[in-house]
Amino acid sequence: MVFTIKPKISPVKGKRIVLGISGGIAAYKTPLLVRLLKKAGAEVRVALTEAGGRFVSELSLATVSGEAVLKGVFPETDTPGADFTRHISLGEWADLFVIAPATANTIAKLSAGLSDDMLSATFITLRPDRPVLIFPAMDGHMFRSPSVQRNIRTLREQGCQVFEPESGALASGQCGPGRMAEPEEIFGRIKEAFAPDTSLAGTRVVVTAGPTRERIDGVRFISNYSSGRMGFALARAARKRGASVTLISGPVQLPTPEGVLRIDVESALEMDAAARERYRETDIFIAAAAVADYRPASPAGGKLKKGAAEMEVKLALNPDVLAGFGKEKRPGQLAVGFALETAGNLESARQKLERKNLDLIAFNTFEEEGAGFEVETNRITLLSRGGAEIPLGLMTKEDAAEKILDALRPAGGSKESKG
Protein backbone atom coordinates (compact mmCIF):
# COMPACT_ATOMS: atom_id res chain seq x y z
CA MET A 1 0.00 0.00 0.00
CA VAL A 2 1.29 3.42 -0.92
CA PHE A 3 0.07 6.81 0.24
CA THR A 4 -0.83 9.03 -2.67
CA ILE A 5 -2.94 12.10 -2.05
CA LYS A 6 -2.45 14.03 -5.27
CA PRO A 7 -4.21 17.27 -6.17
CA LYS A 8 -6.82 16.33 -8.78
CA ILE A 9 -8.55 18.42 -11.44
CA SER A 10 -12.05 18.90 -10.16
CA PRO A 11 -14.66 16.95 -12.13
CA VAL A 12 -16.91 20.03 -12.06
CA LYS A 13 -14.38 22.23 -13.85
CA GLY A 14 -15.99 23.79 -16.91
CA LYS A 15 -19.36 22.16 -16.16
CA ARG A 16 -22.58 24.12 -16.47
CA ILE A 17 -24.66 23.74 -13.37
CA VAL A 18 -28.13 25.07 -12.66
CA LEU A 19 -28.93 25.44 -8.99
CA GLY A 20 -32.65 25.49 -8.24
CA ILE A 21 -33.51 27.02 -4.89
CA SER A 22 -36.98 26.76 -3.37
CA GLY A 23 -38.42 28.29 -0.23
CA GLY A 24 -36.93 26.66 2.83
CA ILE A 25 -34.81 28.19 5.55
CA ALA A 26 -31.84 26.14 4.32
CA ALA A 27 -31.81 28.43 1.25
CA TYR A 28 -29.60 30.77 3.25
CA LYS A 29 -26.76 28.25 2.85
CA THR A 30 -26.90 28.18 -0.95
CA PRO A 31 -24.47 31.05 -1.70
CA LEU A 32 -21.83 28.89 -0.06
CA LEU A 33 -22.64 26.05 -2.46
CA VAL A 34 -22.38 28.44 -5.40
CA ARG A 35 -18.97 29.56 -4.14
CA LEU A 36 -17.72 26.00 -3.81
CA LEU A 37 -18.83 25.24 -7.37
CA LYS A 38 -17.36 28.44 -8.79
CA LYS A 39 -14.08 27.91 -6.97
CA ALA A 40 -13.87 24.46 -8.54
CA GLY A 41 -14.26 26.03 -11.99
CA ALA A 42 -17.96 25.40 -12.72
CA GLU A 43 -20.33 27.85 -14.39
CA VAL A 44 -23.37 28.32 -12.21
CA ARG A 45 -26.79 29.80 -12.90
CA VAL A 46 -29.48 30.06 -10.31
CA ALA A 47 -33.22 29.43 -10.69
CA LEU A 48 -34.88 30.84 -7.61
CA THR A 49 -38.54 30.35 -6.73
CA GLU A 50 -40.61 33.21 -5.37
CA ALA A 51 -40.60 31.59 -1.93
CA GLY A 52 -36.86 30.85 -2.15
CA GLY A 53 -36.28 34.57 -2.67
CA ARG A 54 -37.78 35.20 0.77
CA PHE A 55 -35.00 33.19 2.44
CA VAL A 56 -31.94 34.19 0.42
CA SER A 57 -31.26 37.38 -1.47
CA GLU A 58 -31.05 37.50 -5.23
CA LEU A 59 -28.20 39.95 -4.88
CA SER A 60 -26.08 37.49 -2.87
CA LEU A 61 -26.67 34.74 -5.42
CA ALA A 62 -26.05 37.00 -8.41
CA THR A 63 -22.83 38.23 -6.79
CA VAL A 64 -21.39 34.82 -6.05
CA SER A 65 -22.52 33.24 -9.33
CA GLY A 66 -21.62 36.25 -11.47
CA GLU A 67 -24.92 35.78 -13.34
CA ALA A 68 -28.42 37.23 -13.13
CA VAL A 69 -30.70 35.08 -11.01
CA LEU A 70 -33.76 33.83 -12.87
CA LYS A 71 -37.15 33.51 -11.18
CA GLY A 72 -40.07 33.80 -13.58
CA VAL A 73 -40.41 32.33 -17.06
CA PHE A 74 -41.44 35.61 -18.71
CA PRO A 75 -38.97 38.13 -20.11
CA GLU A 76 -38.71 41.48 -18.33
CA THR A 77 -39.99 43.35 -21.40
CA ASP A 78 -42.00 42.36 -24.46
CA THR A 79 -40.07 44.54 -26.86
CA PRO A 80 -38.27 42.95 -29.83
CA GLY A 81 -35.03 41.31 -28.75
CA ALA A 82 -36.44 40.26 -25.40
CA ASP A 83 -35.74 36.72 -24.25
CA PHE A 84 -39.02 35.10 -25.36
CA THR A 85 -37.74 31.55 -24.89
CA ARG A 86 -36.35 32.11 -21.46
CA HIS A 87 -38.35 29.21 -19.98
CA ILE A 88 -36.25 26.69 -21.93
CA SER A 89 -32.92 28.49 -21.73
CA LEU A 90 -31.54 26.94 -18.54
CA GLY A 91 -32.82 23.46 -19.29
CA GLU A 92 -30.96 23.46 -22.61
CA TRP A 93 -27.83 24.97 -21.13
CA ALA A 94 -27.34 22.75 -18.06
CA ASP A 95 -24.97 19.80 -17.72
CA LEU A 96 -26.52 19.09 -14.32
CA PHE A 97 -29.49 20.36 -12.34
CA VAL A 98 -29.30 20.43 -8.56
CA ILE A 99 -32.26 21.49 -6.44
CA ALA A 100 -31.40 22.51 -2.91
CA PRO A 101 -33.34 23.03 -0.80
CA ALA A 102 -36.27 21.21 -2.40
CA THR A 103 -39.48 21.92 -0.50
CA ALA A 104 -42.55 19.68 -0.42
CA ASN A 105 -44.25 22.10 -2.81
CA THR A 106 -41.43 22.09 -5.34
CA ILE A 107 -41.11 18.30 -5.14
CA ALA A 108 -44.85 18.04 -5.86
CA LYS A 109 -44.55 20.41 -8.81
CA LEU A 110 -41.63 18.52 -10.29
CA SER A 111 -43.32 15.16 -9.92
CA ALA A 112 -46.47 16.51 -11.58
CA GLY A 113 -44.59 18.24 -14.41
CA LEU A 114 -45.83 21.77 -13.63
CA SER A 115 -43.80 24.60 -15.09
CA ASP A 116 -44.93 27.95 -13.75
CA ASP A 117 -41.52 29.27 -12.72
CA MET A 118 -37.92 29.01 -13.87
CA LEU A 119 -37.06 26.15 -11.53
CA SER A 120 -39.93 23.87 -12.56
CA ALA A 121 -39.65 24.84 -16.25
CA THR A 122 -35.94 24.00 -16.20
CA PHE A 123 -36.78 20.56 -14.84
CA ILE A 124 -38.98 19.60 -17.77
CA THR A 125 -36.83 21.22 -20.43
CA LEU A 126 -33.62 19.54 -19.27
CA ARG A 127 -31.96 17.10 -21.69
CA PRO A 128 -32.90 13.56 -20.65
CA ASP A 129 -29.34 12.37 -19.99
CA ARG A 130 -28.52 15.18 -17.55
CA PRO A 131 -28.26 14.25 -13.88
CA VAL A 132 -30.82 15.74 -11.49
CA LEU A 133 -29.89 15.88 -7.81
CA ILE A 134 -32.62 16.79 -5.34
CA PHE A 135 -31.97 17.67 -1.71
CA PRO A 136 -35.25 17.84 0.23
CA ALA A 137 -35.51 20.03 3.31
CA MET A 138 -38.70 20.42 5.30
CA ASP A 139 -40.38 19.71 8.57
CA GLY A 140 -40.17 16.04 9.58
CA HIS A 141 -43.94 15.40 9.46
CA MET A 142 -44.13 16.94 6.01
CA PHE A 143 -41.25 14.79 4.79
CA ARG A 144 -42.83 11.58 6.06
CA SER A 145 -46.30 12.38 4.70
CA PRO A 146 -47.55 9.84 2.16
CA SER A 147 -47.97 12.54 -0.49
CA VAL A 148 -44.38 13.75 -0.25
CA GLN A 149 -43.10 10.18 -0.18
CA ARG A 150 -45.17 9.31 -3.25
CA ASN A 151 -43.81 12.33 -5.13
CA ILE A 152 -40.24 11.42 -4.18
CA ARG A 153 -40.84 7.87 -5.43
CA THR A 154 -42.12 9.25 -8.74
CA LEU A 155 -39.02 11.43 -9.14
CA ARG A 156 -36.72 8.53 -8.33
CA GLU A 157 -38.52 6.36 -10.86
CA GLN A 158 -37.81 9.06 -13.42
CA GLY A 159 -34.10 8.74 -12.66
CA CYS A 160 -33.63 11.70 -10.32
CA GLN A 161 -31.32 11.22 -7.37
CA VAL A 162 -33.34 12.28 -4.34
CA PHE A 163 -31.19 12.33 -1.23
CA GLU A 164 -32.47 11.63 2.25
CA PRO A 165 -32.54 14.79 4.34
CA GLU A 166 -30.29 14.75 7.36
CA SER A 167 -31.50 14.40 10.92
CA GLY A 168 -31.09 17.15 13.45
CA ALA A 169 -32.73 20.25 14.88
CA LEU A 170 -35.38 21.67 12.53
CA ALA A 171 -36.72 25.21 12.23
CA SER A 172 -40.01 23.94 13.71
CA GLY A 173 -38.24 23.18 16.97
CA GLN A 174 -38.56 19.44 16.32
CA CYS A 175 -35.65 17.10 15.95
CA GLY A 176 -35.63 14.48 13.19
CA PRO A 177 -35.10 13.99 9.47
CA GLY A 178 -35.73 17.11 7.41
CA ARG A 179 -32.53 19.14 7.31
CA MET A 180 -30.94 19.88 3.99
CA ALA A 181 -27.52 18.34 3.48
CA GLU A 182 -24.65 20.75 4.09
CA PRO A 183 -23.22 22.61 1.05
CA GLU A 184 -19.97 20.60 1.22
CA GLU A 185 -21.95 17.37 1.09
CA ILE A 186 -24.03 18.60 -1.87
CA PHE A 187 -20.84 19.72 -3.62
CA GLY A 188 -19.42 16.21 -3.11
CA ARG A 189 -22.53 14.64 -4.66
CA ILE A 190 -22.29 16.93 -7.67
CA LYS A 191 -18.65 15.95 -8.17
CA GLU A 192 -19.59 12.28 -7.98
CA ALA A 193 -22.32 12.73 -10.58
CA PHE A 194 -19.66 13.91 -13.06
CA ALA A 195 -16.94 11.45 -12.14
CA PRO A 196 -18.24 8.27 -10.61
CA ASP A 197 -15.28 6.51 -9.00
CA THR A 198 -15.53 2.74 -9.40
CA SER A 199 -12.11 1.89 -8.03
CA LEU A 200 -13.57 -0.48 -5.41
CA ALA A 201 -15.84 -2.41 -7.80
CA GLY A 202 -15.62 -6.10 -6.99
CA THR A 203 -14.16 -5.39 -3.54
CA ARG A 204 -15.89 -6.60 -0.39
CA VAL A 205 -15.70 -4.12 2.45
CA VAL A 206 -16.83 -4.68 6.03
CA VAL A 207 -17.20 -1.63 8.27
CA THR A 208 -17.95 -1.66 12.00
CA ALA A 209 -19.62 1.47 13.36
CA GLY A 210 -21.23 3.06 16.38
CA PRO A 211 -21.02 2.19 20.05
CA THR A 212 -21.74 -1.15 21.66
CA ARG A 213 -24.04 -1.63 24.63
CA GLU A 214 -23.00 -3.94 27.38
CA ARG A 215 -25.86 -5.04 29.59
CA ILE A 216 -25.74 -4.60 33.33
CA ASP A 217 -29.27 -5.93 33.79
CA GLY A 218 -32.46 -6.08 31.74
CA VAL A 219 -32.83 -2.30 31.56
CA ARG A 220 -29.34 -0.80 31.97
CA PHE A 221 -26.14 -0.88 30.00
CA ILE A 222 -22.62 0.53 29.71
CA SER A 223 -21.94 2.39 26.46
CA ASN A 224 -20.19 5.44 25.01
CA TYR A 225 -20.98 8.57 23.00
CA SER A 226 -20.11 7.22 19.55
CA SER A 227 -22.66 8.50 16.99
CA GLY A 228 -21.66 6.04 14.25
CA ARG A 229 -21.19 8.88 11.75
CA MET A 230 -17.58 8.07 10.85
CA GLY A 231 -18.36 4.40 10.14
CA PHE A 232 -21.52 5.24 8.18
CA ALA A 233 -19.57 7.79 6.11
CA LEU A 234 -16.97 5.13 5.35
CA ALA A 235 -19.62 2.59 4.35
CA ARG A 236 -21.29 5.16 2.09
CA ALA A 237 -17.97 6.22 0.55
CA ALA A 238 -16.90 2.61 -0.14
CA ARG A 239 -20.28 1.79 -1.67
CA LYS A 240 -20.05 4.86 -3.87
CA ARG A 241 -16.76 3.56 -5.22
CA GLY A 242 -18.45 0.34 -6.23
CA ALA A 243 -17.60 -1.93 -3.28
CA SER A 244 -20.09 -4.38 -1.88
CA VAL A 245 -20.36 -3.14 1.68
CA THR A 246 -21.52 -4.74 4.90
CA LEU A 247 -22.00 -2.35 7.78
CA ILE A 248 -22.04 -3.92 11.24
CA SER A 249 -23.50 -1.27 13.46
CA GLY A 250 -24.14 -0.82 17.13
CA PRO A 251 -27.24 1.15 18.20
CA VAL A 252 -27.24 4.51 16.34
CA GLN A 253 -29.77 6.99 14.97
CA LEU A 254 -28.65 7.04 11.35
CA PRO A 255 -30.30 5.99 8.08
CA THR A 256 -28.68 3.08 6.26
CA PRO A 257 -26.54 4.31 3.38
CA GLU A 258 -28.03 3.44 -0.01
CA GLY A 259 -26.97 0.03 -1.32
CA VAL A 260 -25.25 -1.05 1.90
CA LEU A 261 -26.09 -4.26 3.76
CA ARG A 262 -26.57 -3.30 7.40
CA ILE A 263 -26.38 -5.71 10.30
CA ASP A 264 -27.53 -4.27 13.60
CA VAL A 265 -25.88 -5.57 16.74
CA GLU A 266 -25.92 -4.47 20.32
CA SER A 267 -22.93 -5.81 22.24
CA ALA A 268 -19.25 -6.33 21.48
CA LEU A 269 -19.80 -10.09 21.52
CA GLU A 270 -22.52 -9.75 18.87
CA MET A 271 -20.34 -7.42 16.78
CA ASP A 272 -17.46 -9.85 17.01
CA ALA A 273 -19.62 -12.79 15.94
CA ALA A 274 -21.09 -10.86 12.99
CA ALA A 275 -17.61 -9.79 11.86
CA ARG A 276 -16.05 -13.23 12.26
CA GLU A 277 -18.66 -14.77 9.97
CA ARG A 278 -17.36 -12.45 7.23
CA TYR A 279 -13.59 -12.57 7.77
CA ARG A 280 -12.92 -14.85 4.83
CA GLU A 281 -15.07 -12.92 2.37
CA THR A 282 -13.63 -9.55 3.30
CA ASP A 283 -11.10 -7.65 1.22
CA ILE A 284 -11.01 -4.53 3.40
CA PHE A 285 -12.01 -4.53 7.07
CA ILE A 286 -12.53 -1.07 8.54
CA ALA A 287 -13.14 -0.86 12.27
CA ALA A 288 -14.72 2.48 13.09
CA ALA A 289 -16.84 1.18 15.97
CA ALA A 290 -16.20 2.33 19.51
CA VAL A 291 -16.35 -1.16 20.95
CA ALA A 292 -16.62 -1.32 24.73
CA ASP A 293 -13.42 -2.92 25.99
CA TYR A 294 -15.25 -4.55 28.91
CA ARG A 295 -18.71 -5.93 29.62
CA PRO A 296 -20.42 -6.76 32.89
CA ALA A 297 -19.22 -10.29 33.62
CA SER A 298 -22.61 -11.60 34.76
CA PRO A 299 -25.47 -9.33 33.69
CA ALA A 300 -28.59 -9.68 35.82
CA GLY A 301 -31.75 -10.91 34.13
CA GLY A 302 -34.36 -8.50 35.50
CA LYS A 303 -33.94 -5.06 37.02
CA LEU A 304 -31.38 -4.82 39.78
CA LYS A 305 -32.83 -3.43 43.00
CA LYS A 306 -31.30 -0.50 44.82
CA GLY A 307 -29.71 -1.63 48.09
CA ALA A 308 -26.38 -0.94 49.71
CA ALA A 309 -24.64 2.46 49.54
CA GLU A 310 -22.11 1.05 47.12
CA MET A 311 -22.23 -1.61 44.47
CA GLU A 312 -19.63 -3.25 42.31
CA VAL A 313 -20.06 -4.52 38.78
CA LYS A 314 -17.42 -7.00 37.80
CA LEU A 315 -16.27 -6.52 34.20
CA ALA A 316 -14.91 -9.06 31.75
CA LEU A 317 -12.66 -8.22 28.79
CA ASN A 318 -14.43 -8.09 25.41
CA PRO A 319 -12.96 -9.59 22.26
CA ASP A 320 -11.09 -7.10 20.07
CA VAL A 321 -12.97 -7.31 16.78
CA LEU A 322 -10.29 -5.59 14.73
CA ALA A 323 -7.37 -7.47 16.26
CA GLY A 324 -9.27 -10.70 15.54
CA PHE A 325 -9.37 -9.80 11.85
CA GLY A 326 -5.74 -8.65 11.90
CA LYS A 327 -4.70 -11.99 13.31
CA GLU A 328 -6.42 -14.03 10.61
CA LYS A 329 -5.66 -11.64 7.77
CA ARG A 330 -4.38 -13.26 4.57
CA PRO A 331 -2.13 -11.57 2.02
CA GLY A 332 -4.18 -9.08 0.02
CA GLN A 333 -6.69 -8.43 2.80
CA LEU A 334 -6.44 -4.98 4.34
CA ALA A 335 -7.25 -3.95 7.89
CA VAL A 336 -7.97 -0.36 8.88
CA GLY A 337 -8.48 0.85 12.42
CA PHE A 338 -9.02 3.99 14.40
CA ALA A 339 -7.10 5.04 17.45
CA LEU A 340 -8.84 7.44 19.76
CA GLU A 341 -6.08 8.80 21.95
CA THR A 342 -5.20 11.70 24.15
CA ALA A 343 -3.83 14.60 22.06
CA GLY A 344 -0.37 14.10 20.59
CA ASN A 345 -0.10 10.43 21.47
CA LEU A 346 0.71 9.26 17.96
CA GLU A 347 3.07 6.68 19.32
CA SER A 348 0.23 4.80 20.98
CA ALA A 349 -1.63 4.76 17.62
CA ARG A 350 1.43 3.37 15.89
CA GLN A 351 1.72 0.64 18.51
CA LYS A 352 -1.93 -0.27 17.90
CA LEU A 353 -1.20 -0.53 14.18
CA GLU A 354 1.60 -3.02 14.90
CA ARG A 355 -0.18 -4.90 17.66
CA LYS A 356 -3.38 -5.42 15.68
CA ASN A 357 -1.54 -6.13 12.38
CA LEU A 358 -3.15 -3.24 10.50
CA ASP A 359 -2.33 -1.61 7.18
CA LEU A 360 -3.62 1.80 8.13
CA ILE A 361 -4.70 3.51 11.32
CA ALA A 362 -6.54 6.79 11.71
CA PHE A 363 -5.33 8.59 14.78
CA ASN A 364 -7.82 11.02 16.27
CA THR A 365 -8.39 12.67 19.56
CA PHE A 366 -11.50 13.64 21.47
CA GLU A 367 -9.71 16.57 23.09
CA GLU A 368 -9.58 18.94 20.12
CA GLU A 369 -12.42 21.12 19.00
CA GLY A 370 -14.36 19.63 16.09
CA ALA A 371 -13.01 16.12 16.65
CA GLY A 372 -14.24 12.93 18.28
CA PHE A 373 -17.72 11.69 19.12
CA GLU A 374 -21.07 13.32 18.34
CA VAL A 375 -19.68 16.03 16.04
CA GLU A 376 -19.88 16.32 12.26
CA THR A 377 -16.16 16.85 11.77
CA ASN A 378 -12.95 15.06 12.62
CA ARG A 379 -9.25 15.83 12.73
CA ILE A 380 -7.34 12.74 11.71
CA THR A 381 -3.74 11.77 11.12
CA LEU A 382 -3.29 8.67 8.99
CA LEU A 383 -0.45 6.32 9.83
CA SER A 384 0.49 3.60 7.39
CA ARG A 385 2.25 0.33 7.88
CA GLY A 386 5.13 1.67 5.81
CA GLY A 387 5.68 4.50 8.30
CA ALA A 388 3.97 7.33 6.41
CA GLU A 389 2.21 9.98 8.45
CA ILE A 390 -0.47 12.14 6.80
CA PRO A 391 -2.19 14.84 8.86
CA LEU A 392 -5.60 15.51 7.32
CA GLY A 393 -6.61 18.64 9.20
CA LEU A 394 -10.15 19.47 10.29
CA MET A 395 -12.71 18.12 7.84
CA THR A 396 -16.17 16.58 7.66
CA LYS A 397 -16.42 12.87 8.41
CA GLU A 398 -17.53 12.39 4.78
CA ASP A 399 -14.32 13.96 3.51
CA ALA A 400 -12.23 12.06 6.05
CA ALA A 401 -13.84 8.83 4.79
CA GLU A 402 -12.82 9.69 1.23
CA LYS A 403 -9.24 10.40 2.30
CA ILE A 404 -9.02 7.11 4.18
CA LEU A 405 -10.18 5.20 1.10
CA ASP A 406 -7.79 7.24 -1.08
CA ALA A 407 -4.93 6.20 1.18
CA LEU A 408 -5.77 2.53 0.59
CA ARG A 409 -5.36 2.97 -3.14
CA PRO A 410 -2.25 1.30 -4.49
CA ALA A 411 0.12 3.46 -6.55
CA GLY A 412 -1.26 4.00 -10.04
CA GLY A 413 -4.83 4.15 -8.75
CA SER A 414 -6.00 0.70 -9.77
CA LYS A 415 -7.26 -1.95 -7.42
CA GLU A 416 -4.66 -3.90 -5.50
CA SER A 417 -4.34 -7.47 -6.68
CA LYS A 418 -5.56 -10.02 -4.22
CA GLY A 419 -3.36 -12.72 -2.83
Ligand code: CTP
Ligand atom coordinates in the same frame (compact mmCIF):
# COMPACT_ATOMS: atom_id res chain seq x y z
N1 CTP B 1 -11.58 -2.17 18.42
C1 CTP B 1 -12.28 -3.33 18.17
N2 CTP B 1 -12.69 -4.13 19.22
C2 CTP B 1 -12.44 -3.77 20.49
C3 CTP B 1 -11.74 -2.57 20.76
C4 CTP B 1 -11.32 -1.79 19.70
O1 CTP B 1 -12.52 -3.67 17.01
N3 CTP B 1 -12.86 -4.54 21.47
C5 CTP B 1 -11.10 -1.37 17.30
C6 CTP B 1 -11.77 -0.04 17.14
O2 CTP B 1 -12.88 -0.12 16.27
C7 CTP B 1 -10.67 0.83 16.57
C8 CTP B 1 -9.41 0.21 17.13
O3 CTP B 1 -9.75 -1.11 17.53
O4 CTP B 1 -10.58 0.71 15.19
C9 CTP B 1 -8.78 0.92 18.30
O5 CTP B 1 -9.72 1.19 19.28
P1 CTP B 1 -9.31 2.00 20.60
O6 CTP B 1 -10.48 2.05 21.51
O7 CTP B 1 -8.63 3.28 20.21
O8 CTP B 1 -8.17 1.08 21.19
P2 CTP B 1 -8.17 -0.12 22.15
O9 CTP B 1 -7.56 -1.26 21.41
O10 CTP B 1 -9.49 -0.38 22.77
O11 CTP B 1 -7.11 0.38 23.24
P3 CTP B 1 -7.26 1.47 24.40
O12 CTP B 1 -8.72 1.59 24.70
O13 CTP B 1 -6.47 0.86 25.50
O14 CTP B 1 -6.64 2.72 23.88
